[in-house]
Amino acid sequence: MLDLKYIKNNLDLVKKGMAKRRANIDFISLLDSDLKRKKLLLEIETLRHKRNIVSDDIAKMKKSGQDASAVIDRMKEVSASIKHLDKELSATQQAINEFLISIPNLPHEDVPEGVDDTENRLEKTYGTLPVFNFKPKAHWDIGEDLKILDLARAAKITGARFPLYRDSGARLERALINFMLDTHTTRHGYSEILPPFIVNSAALQGTGQLPKFKEDLFKLEGWDYYLIPTSEVPMTNIYANEIIDASELPCKFTAYTPCFRSEAGSHGRDTRGLIRQHQFNKVEMVKLTTPETSFSELDEMLADAEKILQLLKLPYQVVTLCTGDLGFSATKTYDIEVWMPGQGQNGKYREISSCSNCLEFQARRAGIRFRRQGAKKPEYVHTLNGSGLAVGRTFAAILENYQQQNGTVLIPDVLIPYMSGKKVICHES
RNA sequence: GGAGAGGUGACCGAGAUGGCUGAAGGUGCACGCCUGGAAAGCGUGUGUAUCCUAACCGGGUACCGAGGGUUCGAAUCCCUCCCUCUCCGCCA
Numbered sequence: 398m399l400d401l402k403y404i405k406n407n408l409d410l411v412k413k414g415m416a417k418r419r420a421n422i423d424f425i426s427l428l429d430s431d432l433k434r435k436k437l438l439l440e441i442e443t444l445r446h447k448r449n450i451v452s453d454d455i456a457k458m459k460k461s462g463q464d465a466s467a468v469i470d471r472m473k474e475v476s477a478s479i480k481h482l483d484k485e486l487s488a489t490q491q492a493i494n495e496f497l498i499s500i501p502n503l504p505h506e507d508v509p510e511g512v513d514d515t516e517n518r519l520e521k522t523y524g525t526l527p528v529f530n531f532k533p534k535a536h537w538d539i540g541e542d543l544k545i546l547d548l549a550r551a552a553k554i555t556g557a558r559f560p561l562y563r564d565s566g567a568r569l570e571r572a573l574i575n576f577m578l579d580t581h582t583t584r585h586g587y588s589e590i591l592p593p594f595i596v597n598s599a600a601l602q603g604t605g606q607l608p609k610f611k612e613d614l615f616k617l618e619g620w621d622y623y624l625i626p627t628s629e630v631p632m633t634n635i636y637a638n639e640i641i642d643a644s645e646l647p648c649k650f651t652a653y654t655p656c657f658r659s660e661a662g663s664h665g666r667d668t669r670g671l672i673r674q675h676q677f678n679k680v681e682m683v684k685l686t687t688p689e690t691s692f693s694e695l696d697e698m699l700a701d702a703e704k705i706l707q708l709l710k711l712p713y714q715v716v717t718l719c720t721g722d723l724g725f726s727a728t729k730t731y732d733i734e735v736w737m738p739g740q741g742q743n744g745k746y747r748e749i750s751s752c753s754n755c756l757e758f759q760a761r762r763a764g765i766r767f768r769r770q771g772a773k774k775p776e777y778v779h780t781l782n783g784s785g786l787a788v789g790r791t792f793a794a795i796l797e798n799y800q801q802q803n804g805t806v807l808i809p810d811v812l813i814p815y816m817s818g819k820k821v822i823c824h825e826s
Numbered sequence: 827g828g829a830g831a832g833g834u835g836a837c838c839g840a841g842a843u844g845g846c847u848g849a850a851g852g853u854g855c856a857c858g859c860c861u862g863g864a865a866a867g868c869g870u871g872u873g874u875a876u877c878c879u880a881a882c883c884g885g886g887u888a889c890c891g892a893g894g895g896u897u898c899g900a901a902u903c904c905c906u907c908c909c910u911c912u913c914c915g916c917c918a
Contacts, residue, residue: 442877456898
């Protein structure tokens with residue numbers, strides 16, 4: 398959430414930023430509420446001050462045996478009006494809060510303005526696209542043919558958009574998870590986390606999924622609990638409502654978790670295969686940093702994610718999301734799009750990672766602060782998150798990029814040790 | 827699930843019978859003095875938020891797990907919830 402003071406002092410800037418996002422927001426009611434809040438606060442605090450003083454007097458009078466009943470009667474009225482004004486204040490406060498919590502982060506000045514993903518800015522491409530002397534198949538066909546993916550039976554067990562990996566498929570998915578985690582922990586210096594897969598609404602509000610995107614989440618009936626849509630939620634909230642020491646920064650966390658998304662509003666899109674599932678595996682990176690380092694840390698995080706694709710020898714491109722495609726909490730986001738030769742007519746780049754800097758937007762919501770050496774005031778940290786990578790989509794990309802004419806799939810070199818030396822996935826018997 | 831105990835500042839720990847306790851005392855930490863240097867010792871300081879204000883000076887208000895209630899007044903009394911711990915039961 399944005400700082401109310403910042404909004405007041407930079408109203409034009411904020412309005413411009415929101416306009417870039419195509420977010421139509423009425424700030425007048427906010428400013429009105431804020432004025433009302435201040436007025437009420439002053440009134441209440443003056444009355445409270447009075448009450449505190451007179452209460453002391455009452456205590457003294459009683460001690461010395463005087464009759465205080467007249468004063469007490471007067472104070473009853475004061476207390477009643479405090480109570481009355483207090484109700485008004487908390488309603489006003491709540492209105493302000495609800496407003497602040499439902500407006501998105503401001504886009505960074507470097508972010509291109511645009512309506513949708515067609516206006517994202519291409520930053521770079523990496524690797525050479527594979528050449529096939531046959532028509533490359535989509536990963537769902539490869540997976541079903543090799544009997545390592547069984548989406549039909551998953552639909553029987555649960556429903557559409559749930560994965561069922563088998564044999565070398567299950568093994569490959571697990572190999573990818575381990576490979577990614579190992580790379581980030583030993584090579585990139587992240588500390589490994591295994592968080593809860595279910596979180597409460599406070600955590601989701603901290604990262605920005607709530608209150609606006611409830612429909613994207615799976616909620617546990619009868620509980621204030623939700624399945625995580627990404628491990629960004631539990632990891633970012635590790636230090637919620639804490640003041641951490643500056644020497645702890647930057648905090649770098651990585652975790653593997655399954656992710657659960659209702660995909661409301663995406664019916665009919667990517668209906669086949671592993672691209673869009675209600676449950677998918679992801680290795681995630683989260684950083685808490687000082688304000689001055691967050692953008693360089695973002696670039697590093699992007700590089701950490703890219704490294705996985707480079708090691709897997711998968712071609713990709715990097716784009717900067719335009720304002721229309723930018724997520725609610727982010728000020729700037731890089732997407733990594735992996736080459737999927739089996740998609741569309743002649744192959745397509747598909748999103749496999751998203752690395753974002755949220756500045757203090759989430760930190761303010763979640764109350765994540767730090768204190769500099771010797772400093773009096775705590776400051777909000779900056780939070781960043783990025784996929785490193787979406788495992789299911791990586792699995793799909795490997796199938797499509799490493800497929801051979803005879804229907805088998807070669808295993809990328811770096812994964813062979815994770816596959817007990819297996820070099821190729823053949824038809825499972 | 828049954829039976830108990832408890833949640834106070836960075837930490838430990840006071841706070842029966844409500845009032846001068848934002849919170850004693852200790853530890854830690856910071857700065858200063860002392861020292862050739864260090865330790866010890868001495869002194870001072872040391873929560874967060876918010877409002878008034880030009881002000882990170884000063885003052886007000888709020889916060890003792892969270893939320894309600896009683897009261898002129900609550901860390902202290904009442905209610906609800908959350909969390910932690912111990913024992914029993916049950917179960918991966």
